[in-house]
Amino acid sequence: MREDNDDYKFAACTFFAKDHPGETCGSNGLPLTPSSVTIIGQAQRLLILKHPNLCTYLDIIRCKHERIIVVAEVIGKSLKETKSKFSFEEIVNIGLQIANALNFLHKLDITHRTLSDDNILIDSNGQVKLFNYGMNYMTKEGNEVAFPIGIPRYFSPETILSGGGPSADVWSFGIILLELCIGKLWQNLKPGPILRRILTLVHAGNAAERIARENDYYDIYKQVPDYLKNIIEKCLKIYPSERATFEELVSELSCLNTKTHVEIKRVRGLMGCDLHVLYHLWQLAGGDVQAELKKNCLIKNSPPILSMPIAILLDGCTIGGKTGALFDRRIAKYSLDLLKLRLSHISPHDFYPLMHEKRKVYDAVTLPKIIRERDTEYQFYRLLWFQRLLKGYPHTAAYIRAEAEVDIPPLLRGDVWAALLGVCGDIESQYERIDKETPTPTDKQIDVDIPRCHQYCLLLCGEAGHRALKRLLKAWLLTNPQYVYWQGLDSLTAPFLFLNFCNEARAFACLQAFVPKFLHNFFLKDNSSVIKEYLAKFWQMAAFHEPELATHLHEINFVPELFAIPWFLTMFSHVFPLHKILHLWDALLVEGPSLPLFMGVGILRQLRDTLLSSGFNECILLSSDLPEIDIGECVKESINMCRSSPRSISYRRYTNEPAVKEPADDVVIPMETLFSEICPRISLSDFFSLVCQDKCCVIDIRSNLLYEKSCIEGSINVPYSGVQLGQHELRALGLRPQRVISEAVKQKKTVVVASAEDETAQLCEFFLGGFSLLASRRRSTSRPDMEGYFDNDLKDVFEADIDPVSRPCLIDIRYRLQVMSSYLTLGMIKMLFPLPREIAR
Amino acid sequence: MATNRTGGAQRPNGAPQTKVCQFKLVLLGESAVGKSSLVLRFVKGQFHEYQESTIGAAFLTQTVCLDDTTVKFEIWDTAGQERYHSLAPMYYRGAQAAIVVYDITNQDTFGRAKNWVKELQRQASPSIVIALAGNKSDLAAKRMVEFEEAQAYADENGLLFMETSAKTAMNVNDIFLAIANKLPKSESGGGAGGAGGARRLADGDTPRASSCCK
Numbered sequence A: 001m002r003e004d005n006d007d008y009k010f011a012a013c014t015f016f017a018k019d020h021p022g023e024t025c026g027s028n029g030l031p032l033t034p035s036s037v038t039i040i041g042q043a044q045r046l047l048i049l050k051h052p053n054l055c056t057y058l059d060i061i062r063c064k065h066e067r068i069i070v071v072a073e074v075i076g077k078s079l080k081e082t083k084s085k086f087s088f089e090e091i092v093n094i095g096l097q098i099a100n101a102l103n104f105l106h107k108l109d110i111t112h113r114t115l116s117d118d119n120i121l122i123d124s125n126g127q128v129k130l131f132n133y134g135m136n137y138m139t140k141e142g143n144e145v146a147f148p149i150g151i152p153r154y155f156s157p158e159t160i161l162s163g164g165g166p167s168a169d170v171w172s173f174g175i176i177l178l179e180l181c182i183g184k185l186w187q188n189l190k191p192g193p194i195l196r197r198i199l200t201l202v203h204a205g206n207a208a209e210r211i212a213r214e215n216d217y218y219d220i221y222k223q224v225p226d227y228l229k230n231i232i233e234k235c236l237k238i239y240p241s242e243r244a245t246f247e248e249l250v251s252e253l254s255c256l257n258t259k260t261h262v263e264i265k266r267v268r269g270l271m272g273c274d275l276h277v278l279y280h281l282w283q284l285a286g287g288d289v290q291a292e293l294k295k296n297c298l299i300k301n302s303p304p305i306l307s308m309p310i311a312i313l314l315d316g317c318t319i320g321g322k323t324g325a326l327f328d329r330r331i332a333k334y335s336l337d338l339l340k341l342r343l344s345h346i347s348p349h350d351f352y353p354l355m356h357e358k359r360k361v362y363d364a365v366t367l368p369k370i371i372r373e374r375d376t377e378y379q380f381y382r383l384l385w386f387q388r389l390l391k392g393y394p395h396t397a398a399y400i401r402a403e404a405e406v407d408i409p410p411l412l413r414g415d416v417w418a419a420l421l422g423v424c425g426d427i428e429s430q431y432e433r434i435d436k437e438t439p440t441p442t443d444k445q446i447d448v449d450i451p452r453c454h455q456y457c458l459l460l461c462g463e464a465g466h467r468a469l470k471r472l473l474k475a476w477l478l479t480n481p482q483y484v485y486w487q488g489l490d491s492l493t494a495p496f497l498f499l500n501f502c503n504e505a506r507a508f509a510c511l512q513a514f515v516p517k518f519l520h521n522f523f524l525k526d527n528s529s530v531i532k533e534y535l536a537k538f539w540q541m542a543a544f545h546e547p548e549l550a551t552h553l554h555e556i557n558f559v560p561e562l563f564a565i566p567w568f569l570t571m572f573s574h575v576f577p578l579h580k581i582l583h584l585w586d587a588l589l590v591e592g593p594s595l596p597l598f599m600g601v602g603i604l605r606q607l608r609d610t611l612l613s614s615g616f617n618e619c620i621l622l623s624s625d626l627p628e629i630d631i632g633e634c635v636k637e638s639i640n641m642c643r644s645s646p647r648s649i650s651y652r653r654y655t656n657e658p659a660v661k662e663p664a665d666d667v668v669i670p671m672e673t674l675f676s677e678i679c680p681r682i683s684l685s686d687f688f689s690l691v692c693q694d695k696c697c698v699i700d701i702r703s704n705l706l707y708e709k710s711c712i713e714g715s716i717n718v719p720y721s722g723v724q725l726g727q728h729e730l731r732a733l734g735l736r737p738q739r740v741i742s743e744a745v746k747q748k749k750t751v752v753v754a755s756a757e758d759e760t761a762q763l764c765e766f767f768l769g770g771f772s773l774l775a776s777r778r779r780s781t782s783r784p785d786m787e788g789y790f791d792n793d794l795k796d797v798f799e800a801d802i803d804p805v806s807r808p809c810l811i812d813i814r815y816r817l818q819v820m821s822s823y824l825t826l827g828m829i830k831m832l833f834p835l836p837r838e839i840a841r
Numbered sequence B: 001m002a003t004n005r006t007g008g009a010q011r012p013n014g015a016p017q018t019k020v021c022q023f024k025l026v027l028l029g030e031s032a033v034g035k036s037s038l039v040l041r042f043v044k045g046q047f048h049e050y051q052e053s054t055i056g057a058a059f060l061t062q063t064v065c066l067d068d069t070t071v072k073f074e075i076w077d078t079a080g081q082e083r084y085h086s087l088a089p090m091y092y093r094g095a096q097a098a099i100v101v102y103d104i105t106n107q108d109t110f111g112r113a114k115n116w117v118k119e120l121q122r123q124a125s126p127s128i129v130i131a132l133a134g135n136k137s138d139l140a141a142k143r144m145v146e147f148e149e150a151q152a153y154a155d156e157n158g159l160l161f162m163e164t165s166a167k168t169a170m171n172v173n174d175i176f177l178a179i180a181n182k183l184p185k186s187e188s189g190g191g192a193g194g195a196g197g198a199r200r201l202a203d204g205d206t207p208r209a210s211s212c213c214k
């Protein structure tokens, strides 16, 4: 028995959802949602229920031909299978456990309706759990299946007549108790006669007694102690309203219960893991739910010809054709041997990772994320560790972030995302308080968008998904009155709903935290300047990291306004399918709000060869209908780009980031200027750190005169006026510049172009004085550690050497610095000059 | 569904000496009336029940063969939500043809279509060919806009008019063909306004106008 418990932790059963006759359409012209999809959506709530007397649901799977497979925990044997008779003391205890479970369900407005001796499980310790108690709930009172649910013997009279409410469970419970006391009822009768018998009870004064008599058990019934008879009779009242409630039953049974629950020692090791984790690992280790069902003959394969209908009517209804049983009461148990074997070498110590222990490095970490996600052992360690960290959230937030940077176990992605977004506090009651029902003018648009939003996803395409998405959108709009509904907000919300399908409040809290961080002001009624700035910045990043491609795209006038709005407005959630968005956002949430700009560049980079060889039409076609993008690669590249770029070049005005305080970090320029510049500007401090690390090559394009007066050390002078526009060759710049630039390109240095805006030329001179000061000071102090000098003491220099009155000039009017990536190509030479686009062309 | 043989009167592909004309066509209309579905049907011969909503705009091309010319449509499928309205001029300016779409089961969308027509008449090139498409004609049982009403409106305003269904493909190719036939196919491409040269978007110009016969 003990063995048994350990070997089989979960089992599956299967049934068919109802077929819609023919290809009927809903009122909106769209096809009706298949019943199986409705069932999947409905069943999600069951997956998160946890109660000691309920078998945890683990998975609901939709297969071909509307087949549904339900996977859930199992223990011991069903009451039906147990041969031994129970003492009255034991019966009270069993009854109490069942009543506890049903009380819990009723509190959640879930009616069992199918309670019977084959779905009440009991193990050798006397622990009772209900199995598959959600049939009625997931099939919407049996409406989504074509077979009657439940076993007639346990039906209450009103169930037979009209379906019955929660109190029907009380009746069934009464019958269970009665059977436990006196024996199985109506043993040799077919369902029809049983139903008739139950209906005739309507006239009986005492239904329990009458049933006992009918089954020749009256003598045994008389010997049942009064306290039990009393309870049974309170359950078997004909009028539902007269029956006891489970709340009452629980308290009565608790008083009677003498058997104290033996405190079973908590199982340690693998079998002590959370069941959802076990099931997940079991699948990774090769466990196959369907294969097992086939082996157990619960799924039978017959040649398709046998299941073909004999005739199909014009309205699509079919006649004839053999279909398998719609519902099979049997269950298939799954052995965990394979998983145990797979993880057998793991030491018991590893099951309890300690916070401050040094983490082991696993070989798998070098593999691509998609492979790591399928590696049993790797996931095992990750899951245990993340579970540990999540328990300590929010105190462990920094650890979680650091670990999430490596990867996020798919099973815990919803929890980890919420942690990364800083979601905490009483989100349920906050969400509860928001009015999600009152109609608003926006509903019309939301209603037409939701049935088009990620509908390939089983969760989002069902009715439950549609309703939840609408509630989330309405709640968000109401909470953020400064924002309006832009098409695309639906797609943006979808990943959060997908990961938190049964935890709408958390989905909402995540969205609520995500938008200010990544899409600050994008959903303003007038968001044009926000979007324009974003796109301009994106284009500059493309120029920085993909100069050759950017030049080509500039030339053919392929501008981001034409294709990239949905990319950024929805953070790619309108562009990619969910499984790709998840990986993209994993990185986004860790890296922060500049990453998306580089992700955009990453996508272009993947299309690079095609784009380079295409004209405007082909390019725009390609971006309208993106080919397969390798998201893993794209994420990797974009993180590299993001980290290797000087921070200031991706600076945006419209963010929620703390404002720049240090003048040397400042790169604010007027919008119009931003839109006209191809290359990004760099802040003084970023520039200095490039200089100090000898990672840049400075090209000063002011006039010779100004350059002679003062300049940045090591810069070369290529007076702008001396260069012929349209010259695309480095040679045209003169011999020395050619040599210096080629060398810089070879060493992958960043090219910084320094210039002075005309109108501020004189002031700039003064500013250059500041530079000379820097230089002279350096000479005089002759400190060897230059880097430290520039990085840390910059402020001191400013303060020490420039009188306070003129400092503001220093901040505003300075070298105009623009950077280009080190991968400068010859064709790019014209972009060396920070000219407005028109002139450059 | 044929993808490339959309013309009623066809010519084998690659037939020499065929004049090739390129026209820019824009689709306008309220959200969810089926603009993207019409284009998808016309370009790829497909229909997706769960066609995603369009954000910004999408671009597709398709070629139809007339008797003596091959007409290449450069199609801009725009976003229907009113909020995206400000982007629309970018797409219709410089277009030689427009299809304004409404949903026959929804009166509001017809009203919105009329506004689009007005805007085009005011702002777009004067020689633009406008077609009105009453889409979702397969849902005739739920019709809210009468055929006659729309026809009368189209006649008044000199628009091509057809009721279409992206779902059943009814009249989809036909409406594009009718437009192709009506478009002037002279050497200069019909003299649609604002043609030639690459221009900048910032000025509110078209992404790219091309109205040249080669």
Ligand SMILES: Nc1nc2c(ncn2[C@@H]2O[C@H](COP(=O)(O)OP(=O)(O)OP(=O)(O)O)[C@@H](O)[C@H]2O)c(=O)[nH]1
Residues within 6 Å of the ligand: A028, A029, A030, A452, B029, B030, B031, B032, B033, B034, B035, B036, B037, B038, B048, B049, B050, B051, B052, B053, B054, B055, B078, B079, B080, B081, B135, B136, B137, B138, B139, B164, B165, B166, B167, B168
């Ligand atoms: N019955 C029927 N449904 C259609 C037809 N055309 C489109 N639909 C459906 O209508 C819905 C909206 O179609 P879309 O093509 O996305 O509409 P749209 O005009 O592009 O919408 P936006 O992109 O939001 O501007 C989709 O669910 C389509 O399946 C049609 O001819 N008949």
Ligand SMILES: [Mg+2]
Residues within 6 Å of the ligand: B035, B036, B037, B052, B053, B054, B077, B078, B079, B080
């Ligand atoms: Mg569309």
